[in-house]
Structure formats: C-alpha cells, structure tokens
Amino acid sequence: MKICIFGAGAIGGYMAAKLAQAGGDVSIVARGPHLAAIQAQGLTLLEEGAGPVTVRVRATADAADLGPQDYLIVTLKAHSVPPVVAAMQPLIGPGTTVVSGVNGVPWWYFHKIGGPLEGTRLHSVDRGNLQWDGFGPDRVLGCVVYPAAEVSQPGTVRHIEGNRFSLGEPDGSRSDRAVALSQALQAAGLKAPVRPRLRDEIWVKLWGNLSFNPISALTHATLDVLCTDPGTRDVARRMMIEAQEIAEKLGVTFPIDVDRRIDGGAAVGAHRTSMLQDLEAGRPMEIDALVGSVQELGRITGTPTPTIDTVLALVALRGRMAGLYRTT
Ligand SMILES: NC(=O)C1=CN([C@@H]2O[C@H](COP(=O)(O)OP(=O)(O)OC[C@H]3O[C@@H](n4cnc5c(N)ncnc54)[C@H](OP(=O)(O)O)[C@@H]3O)[C@@H](O)[C@H]2O)C=CC1
Numbered sequence: 001m002k003i004c005i006f007g008a009g010a011i012g013g014y015m016a017a018k019l020a021q022a023g024g025d026v027s028i029v030a031r032g033p034h035l036a037a038i039q040a041q042g043l044t045l046l047e048e049g050a051g052p053v054t055v056r057v058r059a060t061a062d063a064a065d066l067g068p069q070d071y072l073i074v075t076l077k078a079h080s081v082p083p084v085v086a087a088m089q090p091l092i093g094p095g096t097t098v099v100s101g102v103n104g105v106p107w108w109y110f111h112k113i114g115g116p117l118e119g120t121r122l123h124s125v126d127r128g129n130l131q132w133d134g135f136g137p138d139r140v141l142g143c144v145v146y147p148a149a150e151v152s153q154p155g156t157v158r159h160i161e162g163n164r165f166s167l168g169e170p171d172g173s174r175s176d177r178a179v180a181l182s183q184a185l186q187a188a189g190l191k192a193p194v195r196p197r198l199r200d201e202i203w204v205k206l207w208g209n210l211s212f213n214p215i216s217a218l219t220h221a222t223l224d225v226l227c228t229d230p231g232t233r234d235v236a237r238r239m240m241i242e243a244q245e246i247a248e249k250l251g252v253t254f255p256i257d258v259d260r261r262i263d264g265g266a267a268v269g270a271h272r273t274s275m276l277q278d279l280e281a282g283r284p285m286e287i288d289a290l291v292g293s294v295q296e297l298g299r300i301t302g303t304p305t306p307t308i309d310t311v312l313a314l315v316a317l318r319g320r321m322a323g324l325y326r327t328t
C-alpha cells in the first residue's frame with residue numbers, strides 16, 4: 001500500500017514516522033528547513049516514555065518525484081490546501097483515495113449527505129472549488145485528527161498526546177478502502193476506527209476549535225483559563241449552542257452537551273490553542289476553516305449566528321492586523 005503524506009509537519013510527520021517505523025511504504029511531501037533536515041538526517045519522532053526514533057522516509061518538495069499513490073493523506077493547514085491541489089496531481093491515479101486530515105468543516109461536507117443540500121460547495125474552505133474539482137469528492141475519505149504534536153525543530157516531531165485518527169466515508173459505508181487504511185494505521189500503533197457517522201465527530205471536535213481557538217487568540221488565555229472564566233466560558237457556550245442548532249438541522253447528533261465539552265477543554269489544562277500558537281509564531285491562522293465555515297453553514301441553514309459573527313469579526317481583524325489572515 002503506497003501512502004503519501006502531503007504537508008508532513010506536526011500531524012503528518014507523526015503519522016509518517018509511525019507508519020515508517022512499522023515498515024509501511026510511506027513517502028512525504030514537505031518543504032523548507034524541515035524537508036532539508038529530513039532528507040539529510042531522517043525524520044525523528046519524540047514520544048513520551050520512549051527515546052527518539054529516527055526513520056528514513058522518501059521526502060521531497062515535488063510530488064512528481066513520487067507518482068500515483070493508493071492513499072494521499074493531506075495534513076496541511078486548511079488554508080494551505082487549495083493553492084497546492086494542482087501540485088498534488090502527480091500523486092493521484094485512477095485508484096487513489098484522498099484523506100483529508102485537516103481541522104474544521106471539510107470541503108466535501110455535503111458530498112453524499114443526501115437531501116436538498118447534496119453537493120453544496122463551501123466557499124469558506126474551498127474558494128473556487130479547487131479541491132472539489134481537483135480531487136473529486138468520490139476519492140475522499142474523511143478523517144478527524146485527535147493527536148496533538150508539534151515540529152520541535154526541523155526534522156523532529158514531538159508527539160504530545162493522543163493517537164486516534166477516526167476515518168469515515170462521506171456516505172457512512174464501511175468501504176474496503178477505509179478498512180484497509182484503518183488496518184495500516186492500526187498496524188503502526190495508531191487508533192483508526194472507521195465511523196459510520198463521521199460528521200457527528202467532526203462537529204464535536206469543531207465545537208472546541210470554533211470557540212476556544214478564536215477566544216484564545218483574542219485573549220491569549222490558555223484553555224483552562226478561558227473555559228472557566230465566567231465571561232469567556234459564556235461566549236464559548238453561546239457559540240457552541242449556535243453551532244449545535246446548525247449541526248442538528250444538518251442531521252448531526254451530539255453525544256455530549258455543551259457544558260461537558262467545555263469542561264473537557266478545561267481539563268486539557270494550560271494549553272495554548274493552535275490558533276494562539278500560530279498567532280504568536282507569526283503563522284497564518286486557520287480562521288476560515290474553524291469559524292468562517294460555521295458562519296457559512298449558518299447562512300446555508302438559515303440559522304442566526306450572532307455570537308459567532310461577533311467573534312469572527314474580532315478574530316479576523318486581529319489576524320489581519322497581524323498580517324496572518326486575509327479573506328480572498
Ligand atoms: N498540530 C496539532 O497538534 C494538531 C493539528 N491538527 C490539524 O491538522 C492539520 C495540520 O496541522 P499541523 O500538522 O499542526 O500543521 P503543520 O504546519 O505542522 O504542518 C503542515 C506542514 O506542511 C508544510 N507545507 C505547507 N505548504 C506546503 C507545500 N506547498 N508543500 C510542502 N509542504 C507544505 C508546512 O511547512 P511550513 O512550516 O513551511 O509552512 C508544514 O511543515 C491542521 O488542519 C491542524 O488544525 C489537528 C489536531 C491537532
């Protein structure tokens with residue numbers, strides 16, 4: 001099984017290192033000093049309770065070096081994907097499955113959902129339909145990424161916690177391609193359940209990213225603080241309740257309630273959300289995929305989103321003032 005991980009930073013690097021350690025046929029597309037270090041010294045994974053492990057993987061900046069894959073796993077930041085869909089084409093053959101390991105509402109959300117919204121395209125995450133047209137929705141296998149990891153120095157990925165990558169077909173079926181990838185990931189020591197209702201999981205994860213991430217970017221507070229401060233907890237709660245109304249109109253069932261989700265965030269502790277980390281490090285912020293997409297779904301479903309609109313306006317301006325966000 002040939003697997004290419006495109007954008008092998010924190011999450012993709014973690015996945016690639018685990019697959020390579022298990023003897024999988026995995027290659028990566030990366031760039032810059034991180035790629036140079038991997039090419040020179042290999043990809044090093046630091047995991048709690050284990051010494052550093054360095055694996056040799058085929059690593060390139062140019063997808064044309066690698067040819068068509070069985071699985072193309074995309075682990076770029078959401079805003080980085082559309083501009084490189086054309087560059088990914090050499091990795092895609094007639095039998096290639098594209099796995100979208102990206103946070104937020106996925107561009108394929110309305111593929112095979114059934115009902116009147118079937119086939120709806122999402123401007124906020126796929127302007128110009130570059131992903132819809134360039135990958136083709138039938139190739140897509142959904143993925144919800146739970147692990148936390150970081151590139152601690154070029155060529156080195158530090159795993160922080162978690163090892164679950166939930167997989168799911170847009171139509172909820174238990175397909176051969178989903179089962180085969182699940183088995184490969186499990187053989188690499190990762191959890192990879194195939195879920196019949198992946199959209200439910202997407203929303204439970206998104207609940208946190210939608211609210212905690214922009215609130216943290218605006219306040220510079222860590223999760224434990226923003227989830228327990230009465231004012232910001234209330235803002236998160238309102239955003240999540242608006243999101244829940246949207247999601248339920250789209251057929252989603254939430255297995256937990258908003259307060260439990262916020263308590264779960266608080267329990268993570270003094271964690272700086274990825275959006276706060278991006279802001280502080282001067283990296284582009286995933287505002288459209290995590291917040292703008294939910295506002296768009298609010299418009300599509302005719303659901304008012306006053307709190308989401310307010311927080312989005314504030315964090316978008318924060319991002320623009322820092323030169324880390326622009327609406328195209
Ligand atoms: N990190 C985490 O703990 C978690 C992340 N996620 C989600 O997973 C996704 C990936 O996040 P994460 O791994 O943190 O992101 P990273 O920025 O660490 O990884 C993306 C990598 O892709 C590289 N890249 C960007 N554009 C290109 C290109 N054109 N060609 C080749 N390489 C490219 C980046 O390089 P460069 O650095 O030069 O931009 C970077 O190394 C996001 O949607 C994120 O929200 C979900 C759960 C937790």
Ligand SMILES: CC(C)(CO)C(=O)C(=O)O
Pocket residue numbers: 205208209212213268271272273274275
């Ligand atoms: C906030 C958190 C931990 C979960 O909602 C997250 O996924 C992030 O930092 O992006």
